[in-house]
Amino acid sequence: MNASFEWLMAGVLGAVVGSAEIISRYRDEPDDALRTWPSLFYLLVNALAAILALGIIRVFGWTFGLSNEEGVRWAQVLAAGVGAMALLRASLFNVRVGEQNVPIGLNRFLDALLAAVDRAVDRRRAQERAVIVSETMRDIAFEKAYQALPAYCFALLQNLPQDEQERFGKKIALLRGADMSPRLKSLLLGLGLLNLVGEKVLKTAVQHLGDEIKVSPSSEQEPEERDSSPHE
Secondary structure (H helix, E strand, C coil), rough: HHHHHHHHHHHHHHHHHHHHHHHHHHHCCHHHHHCCCHHHHHHHHHHHHHHHHHHHHHHHHHCCCCCCCHHHHHHHHHHHHHHHHHHHHHHEEEEEEEEEEEEEHHHHHHHHHHHHHHHHEEEEEEEEHHHHHHHHHCCCCCHHHHHHHHHHHHCCCCCCCCHHHHHHHHHHHHHHCCCCHHHHHHHHHHHHHHHHHCCCHHHHHHHHHHHEEEHHHHHHHHCCCCCCCCCC
């Protein structure tokens, strides 16, 4: 295996491991998250960390119990690429602040980078998400949809953890008792589902459920009829 290719592969593996962390934070639209500048810088840091880890492994001559030279070199590349995150997350030492031990190390730098990614993705997606939810939930009645729509969305997915479904159920219970207009509750229901299941699943579920979760025509006409009635 060419030496330059080994270093390149270590860097690529480090970036892939870093991208997995970002994707896990933004499952509804991971592509948007990875296209922001803070995300690209985060991937670069992970790639450089993997290359540095490979250099350290080579300096100390770690063979991982292997005797075949080609096998050793591949093992070193894999260990560097996959283990770079552990290297970055390691705390160099702890500082006592009041009654708490504060870890000092590169993990603080990574947390700051991830916070920057969060802000960049939120700014990038905020307007787009507002339009998506407003259009998708336009005619949806919250009292009809707050049980049926999440249940159908979750059923369409095969691997949504049960604890996430339960947490979402608790949020919807609080939302149902909140002092808000039905329209705002519907929008917040849509946003919550968008975060969990993504745009395509949400739109598919709304389309399939159809009139079962839509505002009935009579409920839309009632306010107009009341307004047009003569005042006594």
